[in-house]
Amino acid sequence: MAHAFDTLQERFADLQLLRYEVPGFAQLPLRQKLLVYYLSEAALLGRDILWDQNCQFGLQLREALETIYTHYDGPDDNADWQAFKVYMKRVWFSNGIHHHYSYQKFQPGFSKEWFVERLQTSTKRLSTNWSAKTDEGLQNPLSIVRCPLSTIVELIFNPEVMPKRVNQADGEDLLLTSACNYYAQGITQAEAEAFYADLKSKADANRPPMLGLNSRLERKEDGSLCENVWRIGGLYGNALERICDMLGKARQYAENDRQRLVIDKLTEFYETGDLKTFDEYAILWVQDTEGEIDFTNGFTEVYGDPLGLKASWEGYVNIIDHDATRRTKALSDNAQWFENHSPVDERFKKKQCRGVSAKVISAAMLGGDFYPSSAIGINLPNSDWIRAEHGSKSVTIANLTHAYNLAAKGSGMREEFVIDEKTKQLLDLYGDVCDELHTDLHECLGHGSGQLLPGVDADALKAYGSTIEEARADLFGLYYIADPKLVELGLTPNSEAYKAQYYSYLLNGLLTQMVRIEEGHQIEEAHMRNRALISRWVLEHYPEALHITRKDGKHYVLVTDYPLLRKAFGELLAEVQRIKSEGDYEAARHLVENYGIKLDTMLHKEIRERYRKLNLAPYKGFVNPKYELIKDAEGNIMDVSISYDEAYDEQMLHYSQEYRTL
Numbered sequence: 001m002a003h004a005f006d007t008l009q010e011r012f013a014d015l016q017l018l019r020y021e022v023p024g025f026a027q028l029p030l031r032q033k034l035l036v037y038y039l040s041e042a043a044l045l046g047r048d049i050l051w052d053q054n055c056q057f058g059l060q061l062r063e064a065l066e067t068i069y070t071h072y073d074g075p076d077d078n079a080d081w082q083a084f085k086v087y088m089k090r091v092w093f094s095n096g097i098h099h100h101y102s103y104q105k106f107q108p109g110f111s112k113e114w115f116v117e118r119l120q121t122s123t124k125r126l127s128t129n130w131s132a133k134t135d136e137g138l139q140n141p142l143s144i145v146r147c148p149l150s151t152i153v154e155l156i157f158n159p160e161v162m163p164k165r166v167n168q169a170d171g172e173d174l175l176l177t178s179a180c181n182y183y184a185q186g187i188t189q190a191e192a193e194a195f196y197a198d199l200k201s202k203a204d205a206n207r208p209p210m211l212g213l214n215s216r217l218e219r220k221e222d223g224s225l226c227e228n229v230w231r232i233g234g235l236y237g238n239a240l241e242r243i244c245d246m247l248g249k250a251r252q253y254a255e256n257d258r259q260r261l262v263i264d265k266l267t268e269f270y271e272t273g274d275l276k277t278f279d280e281y282a283i284l285w286v287q288d289t290e291g292e293i294d295f296t297n298g299f300t301e302v303y304g305d306p307l308g309l310k311a312s313w314e315g316y317v318n319i320i321d322h323d324a325t326r327r328t329k330a331l332s333d334n335a336q337w338f339e340n341h342s343p344v345d346e347r348f349k350k351k352q353c354r355g356v357s358a359k360v361i362s363a364a365m366l367g368g369d370f371y372p373s374s375a376i377g378i379n380l381p382n383s384d385w386i387r388a389e390h391g392s393k394s395v396t397i398a399n400l401t402h403a404y405n406l407a408a409k410g411s412g413m414r415e416e417f418v419i420d421e422k423t424k425q426l427l428d429l430y431g432d433v434c435d436e437l438h439t440d441l442h443e444c445l446g447h448g449s450g451q452l453l454p455g456v457d458a459d460a461l462k463a464y465g466s467t468i469e470e471a472r473a474d475l476f477g478l479y480y481i482a483d484p485k486l487v488e489l490g491l492t493p494n495s496e497a498y499k500a501q502y503y504s505y506l507l508n509g510l511l512t513q514m515v516r517i518e519e520g521h522q523i524e525e526a527h528m529r530n531r532a533l534i535s536r537w538v539l540e541h542y543p544e545a546l547h548i549t550r551k552d553g554k555h556y557v558l559v560t561d562y563p564l565l566r567k568a569f570g571e572l573l574a575e576v577q578r579i580k581s582e583g584d585y586e587a588a589r590h591l592v593e594n595y596g597i598k599l600d601t602m603l604h605k606e607i608r609e610r611y612r613k614l615n616l617a618p619y620k621g622f623v624n625p626k627y628e629l630i631k632d633a634e635g636n637i638m639d640v641s642i643s644y645d646e647a648y649d650e651q652m653l654h655y656s657q658e659y660r661t662l
């Protein structure tokens with residue numbers, strides 16, 4: 001059934017909120033709808049964990065801001081109020097006071113006096129309402145007393161206090177200078193590294209657990225360090241208990257025994273916090289490939305920890321997209337062929353590429369670190385030995401990509417930044433299909449390819465590890481998207497199409513991704529560092545293939561030799577794989593520091609100005625659909641409805657109320 005679906009939701013600051021549609025949900029049998037429903041509830045219940053992980057005062061701060069937001073009764077055109085609304089929406093988007101991508105603290109556009117006055121009037125009103133509400137057993141909404149008002153004020157208004165969520169500046173103490181809440185205040189980087197080096201020396205070297213993954217590192221009274229583990233009965237216990245509750249309900253509707261085992265193991269992990277159990281769970285999860293509905297729920301990605309050990313909480317639920325999955329299956333069925341033909345040294349290749357399962361899915365719910373800003377491709381688990389022995393599951397999320405593409409149509413980006421009409425036509429023809437294919441290659445094959453040499457520590461690249469790993473997967477995709485094998489498999493329409501991906505990738509890496517970074521700042525985020533690294537390395541090493549040129553006073557990317565670019569990507573892939581396989585920290589540092597971080601001030605300024613004129617939002621995120629149980633008069637569940645009309649602020653307030661766990 002064709003119908004208009006309004007993708008655009010709301011636009012403010014550097015953000016745009018989109019809606020995504022969940023195709024096929026309405027046609028699912030009730031049993032599967034209920035599975036999606038309860039898994040979605042579990043995905044939403046971890047939200048507070050992430051807020052606390054991002055900043056130790058995050059939850060109190062959210063409460064203070066929301067109190068003002070919901071109780072404001074002054075004129076709407078008040079300048080402080082207008083600025084406050086934008087600030088509130090940005091904080092929601094970032095799950096905290098630091099930008100979700102640059103990690104810099106937001107600058108409030110409203111005055112301190114206005115804020116304090118509003119907070120005091122709003123909380124006063126709340127306390128009056130409060131006495132009437134206590135009987136209903138609601139939680140005291142004034143838990144901000146747990147953290148004094150002065151702390152909240154300092155946090156919002158003093159730019160010196162917690163200026164950055166994740167600091168990765170070479171040479172600084174990354175823990176003392178990062179605001180994230182994974183390490184108690186005062187613990188130095190050297191102390192934490194020594195603590196985990198010691199744990200690692202005692203752990204199984206062949207099948208190392210993900211040490212540090214699920215705990216906050218704290219200091220005991222005697223000064224020594226210890227882990228406060230995130231588990232039921234421990235830190236975040238209340239949230240995890242409620243998640244397990246929903247997982248238990250979802251279990252009744254599991255599609256098969258394996259999925260039931262996955263849920264049981266995950267519950268056991270949340271109960272015990274035992275990292276061995278976590279690995280067992282990850283293995284079961286990798287093996288669960290038969291169902292149509294799948295989910296991730298837990299402590300997963302480590303980008304938010306400057307040391308790359310501690311995982312933020314995320315949850316999502318998805319439904320398989322059968323048609324598009326045929327595309328990724330063609331890749332994974334040929335995984336060994338791609339591994340064998342890659343330009344990396346034989347010693348670093350996997351002799352047996354195991355079960356790179358690849359699916360195209362539709363997101364049905366986004367939660368935790370997946371919301372509202374979401375990835376469009378995921379490859380898990382992150383444990384290197386599990387990937388080597390059991391493979392990994394890889395997904396590309398078609399309905400989110402579709403929403404992005406719809407939003408991008410007519411944005412004017414291509415008209416402004418692509419060098420000539422011929423290249424623009426190339427992008428119009430092949431841009432979307434090649435972009436999806438590159439994501440598939442990155443996720444299905446790239447991350448799963450290659451192996452560490454025996455005895456090499458998976459964390460040897462330390463703070464540079466994430467960037468190098470993303471570069472490896474991207475380069476694998478860039479190298480192969482130009483391979484005749486893809487035409488043969490029917491994945492690219494012809495031997496020219498890859499050029500669209502080469503051009504748009506390099507344009508992004510060299511110029512347009514800069515629009516996301518404020519002037520005076522450098523590149524921080526691992527994926528962005530990786531794109532800059534690859535593009536600028538090629539620019540320096542292959543001047544006969546790639547240039548930045550000036551036309552009418554503006555800079556453009558000019559490609560003069562596409563086949564030679566493929567050679568360049570292959571050469572860099574071989575080197576990046578060597579760095580990873582050998583754990584060559586110095587080489588990783590050199591690559592990232594030289595090519596991945598610094599911006600040319602004048603060029604940055606020019607690109608930002610050209611972009612500003614287009615009046616677009618550089619970052620996008622999603623508003624979730626809403627599922628509701630439909631019951632008959634006796635209370636029997638008859639159906640699960642899906643609706644898309646919740647507004648962004650409505651959804652955020654709804655989540656703060658309904659899924660409040662900490």
Ligand code: ZN
Pocket residue numbers: 442447469470473
């Ligand atoms: Zn990746």
